[in-house]
Amino acid sequence: MARITMRQAISDALREEMHRDPDVFIMGEEIGVWGGTYAVTRGFYDEFGPERVRDTPISEMAIGGAAAGAAMAGLRPVAEFMTINFAFVAFDAIINHAAKVHYMFGGQMKCPVVFRAPGGGGRQLGATHSHTPDVIFAHFPGLKVVSPATPYDAKGLLKAAIRSDDPIMFIEHATLYQIRGEVPEGDYVVPIGVSDIKRTGSDVTIIAYAQGLQVALSAAEQLANEGIEAEVVDLRSLRPLDMGPALESFKKTFKAVVVEEGHRSYGIGSEVVARLQEEGFDYMDAPIKRVAQFEVPLPYSQQLEQSALINADRVIAAVKEIL
Amino acid sequence: MSNEMYLEWYRQLVMIRRFEQKSSEMYQLGKIGGFLHLYIGQEAIAVGSVAARQENDHVITAYRDHAHALVVGIEPKLIMAEMFGKVTGVSKGKGGSMHLADVNRRFWGGYAVVGGHLPLATGLALAEQYKHTDSATLCYFGDGSTNIGYFHESLNLAGTWQLPVLFICENNQYGMGTAVARASAVTAIVDKAKAYGLPASQVDGMNVMKVYEATQKALAAIRAGEGPQFLEMITYRFEGHSMGDPLRYRSSEEVEKWREDDPIGILERHLLSEKLADKATLEQIDKSVEQELEAAVKFAEESPLPSADDLFAHIYVEA
Ligand SMILES: Cc1ncc(C[n+]2csc(CCOP(=O)(O)OP(=O)(O)O)c2C)c(N)n1
Numbered sequence: 153m154a155r156i157t158m159r160q161a162i163s164d165a166l167r168e169e170m171h172r173d174p175d176v177f178i179m180g181e182e183i184g185v186w187g188g189t190y191a192v193t194r195g196f197y198d199e200f201g202p203e204r205v206r207d208t209p210i211s212e213m214a215i216g217g218a219a220a221g222a223a224m225a226g227l228r229p230v231a232e233f234m235t236i237n238f239a240f241v242a243f244d245a246i247i248n249h250a251a252k253v254h255y256m257f258g259g260q261m262k263c264p265v266v267f268r269a270p271g272g273g274g275r276q277l278g279a280t281h282s283h284t285p286d287v288i289f290a291h292f293p294g295l296k297v298v299s300p301a302t303p304y305d306a307k308g309l310l311k312a313a314i315r316s317d318d319p320i321m322f323i324e325h326a327t328l329y330q331i332r333g334e335v336p337e338g339d340y341v342v343p344i345g346v347s348d349i350k351r352t353g354s355d356v357t358i359i360a361y362a363q364g365l366q367v368a369l370s371a372a373e374q375l376a377n378e379g380i381e382a383e384v385v386d387l388r389s390l391r392p393l394d395m396g397p398a399l400e401s402f403k404k405t406f407k408a409v410v411v412e413e414g415h416r417s418y419g420i421g422s423e424v425v426a427r428l429q430e431e432g433f434d435y436m437d438a439p440i441k442r443v444a445q446f447e448v449p450l451p452y453s454q455q456l457e458q459s460a461l462i463n464a465d466r467v468i469a470a471v472k473e474i475l
Numbered sequence: 476m477s478n479e480m481y482l483e484w485y486r487q488l489v490m491i492r493r494f495e496q497k498s499s500e501m502y503q504l505g506k507i508g509g510f511l512h513l514y515i516g517q518e519a520i521a522v523g524s525v526a527a528r529q530e531n532d533h534v535i536t537a538y539r540d541h542a543h544a545l546v547v548g549i550e551p552k553l554i555m556a557e558m559f560g561k562v563t564g565v566s567k568g569k570g571g572s573m574h575l576a577d578v579n580r581r582f583w584g585g586y587a588v589v590g591g592h593l594p595l596a597t598g599l600a601l602a603e604q605y606k607h608t609d610s611a612t613l614c615y616f617g618d619g620s621t622n623i624g625y626f627h628e629s630l631n632l633a634g635t636w637q638l639p640v641l642f643i644c645e646n647n648q649y650g651m652g653t654a655v656a657r658a659s660a661v662t663a664i665v666d667k668a669k670a671y672g673l674p675a676s677q678v679d680g681m682n683v684m685k686v687y688e689a690t691q692k693a694l695a696a697i698r699a700g701e702g703p704q705f706l707e708m709i710t711y712r713f714e715g716h717s718m719g720d721p722l723r724y725r726s727s728e729e730v731e732k733w734r735e736d737d738p739i740g741i742l743e744r745h746l747l748s749e750k751l752a753d754k755a756t757l758e759q760i761d762k763s764v765e766q767e768l769e770a771a772v773k774f775a776e777e778s779p780l781p782s783a784d785d786l787f788a789h790i791y792v793e794a
């Protein structure tokens with residue numbers, strides 16, 4: 153199997169889907185002639201032409217809404233927000249329209265749109281450009297929210313998203329674009345709404361996703377050197393949220409830490425902890441810990457920014473607190 | 476113009492008017508909940524413009540949507556049932572007055588966030604351009620909606636990509652209680668459209684014949700490949716913005732003056748003076764509308780409510 157970057161995996165998924173289905177097209181700012189600000193769609197403009205690779209004006213409200221409208225009329229648009237921070241401008245189009253039309257009109261219409269959005273902190277971009285707002289999008293029934301942690305999952309999940317009849321927010325953590333992983337030749341999908349065990353262990357369960365998953369894995373490796381075996385669960389999809397593997401693991405280890413890059417309050421961790429105690433109360437041996445971003449706007453200065461973000465040391469400390 | 480067509484327009488105008496009056500009654504009886512926005516005074520716009528569409532053209536509008544739903548051909552009883560919150564309603568009781576749709580008629584519905592459907596319309600048109608069809612999209616919205624970002628982004632995108640969309644602004648002089656001049660730096664709304672390169676003209680929105688003609692011309696231009704078009708229909712809403720509007724922002728003299736241009740009266744006078752119809756024929760139409768509305772209310776009354784299972788249906792296409 154080839155080891156490719158997450159950027160390449162996402163790019164391959166898009167390209168293969170565009171070859172497979174002529175109704176799939178991409179739109180967004182600087183995705184065409186420029187090649188994508190994160191170079192995910194480099195070469196697409198020459199390969200597919202301006203009809204299917206549509207450079208848009210800087211109009212997030214129109215990108216969100218027009219992609220939804222085109223999906224309602226039967227196409228399979230993949231609309232890119234240059235970063236998820238700018239998707240705030242399109243929030244109404246995503247939440248009030250893409251995510252609601254199927255229900256609100258009694259099932260008459262569907263909206264098979266994919267919104268791709270790179271996000272996350274850690275790149276010294278300051279307070280407005282560093283959000284990890286995944287939980288906000290995951291709050292609303294009607295939208296599905298996916299955020300992969302590995303090249304394999306990224307490719308398979310994006311293909312599943314494009315083929316899905318439901319609207320999907322596909323969140324790519326920008327610091328993961330360079331990571332490499334094994335990706336098989338040929339077509340495959342990773343189902344939306346299915347969690348995955350990324351590392352087995354019996355001492356503690358660490359539940360994470362996206363960049364948090366990579367942090368969790370690196371913490372688990374260091375813990376292993378000290379003889380502590382952590383099981384690491386990758387949520388992969390935030391809505392629908394599959395708690396199965398996390399619960400199974402928790403019933404085995406009796407202890408859990410939830411890791412996410414977003415802020416701690418009202419976060420993904422809050423939801424996961426709530427569900428663990430509701431459904432696994434009898435197995436709880438210790439408080440379930442949350443490792444998340446501190447409650448501050450992210451600053452520019454590198455050290456300061458890093459101090460607010462999650463890292464393996466914080467995960468290790470949380471594990472040791474409850475062991 | 477055939478006689479038959481004129482009579483059908485007359486029927487639709489009267490149907491909308493009486494449907495709205497009936498809805499208002501039902502609202503006061505507590506049969507209809509939520510917000511209710513009446514279209515009384517603006518009837519000629521929905522009737523004249525939808526009459527000019529061809530079958531594969533899309534229609535999409537805002538929350539003041541009963542008329543559009545009626546003229547695309549949805550049966551009054553299915554709309555009434557929707558407003559009664561019944562499972563037999565067009566949107567299965569999940570949408571209400573502001574969210575009527577019938578996709579089979581290419582009517583994509585009413586939308587309740589001001590301006591939110593303009594990019595959807597732009598997207599519908601994009602899909603048709605992508606598929607190389609001759610379908611156009613008719614997108615309706617109010618004067619107040621031309622002040623929200625959605626309007627500007629959608630017109631700009633449609634202009635840039637030359638999408639087959641007809642933007643129809645129903646300028647009824649007010650957005651809720653705010654007169655156009657109190658909310659828009661440019662009071663001729665056509666000028667906003669021209670700024671994005673869209674051919675735009677003002678139309679007497681009280682005259683169904685003029686609305687029809689202007690819409691036909693605009694749609695022909697779109698199908699001739701001339702890109703998106705814009706019509707500003709000058710009109711007036713005779714009733715409040717929604718039920719319970721205290722109407723503090725306008726004088727009764729102003730309302731009375733506009734009422735002289737009642738769209739039903741204008742067509743009726745034309746039909747009678749040109750001897751295209753006699754009084755008895757029109758009265759016969761009035762009567763049949765009345766009967767249909769009685770039946771619609773009865774249907775809505777007798778229809779079942781959605782079940783507990785319906786609550787969780789249609790959140791996703793794929794579970
Ligand atoms: C984004 C947004 N802001 C405010 C409202 C509340 N609101 C509903 S209708 C309306 C007035 C809109 O006026 P106009 O576009 O002229 O349409 P009309 O009601 O006159 O048909 C307002 C402010 C809303 N629904 N959506």
Ligand SMILES: [Mg+2]
Pocket residue numbers: 617618619645646647648649650651
């Ligand atoms: Mg208005």
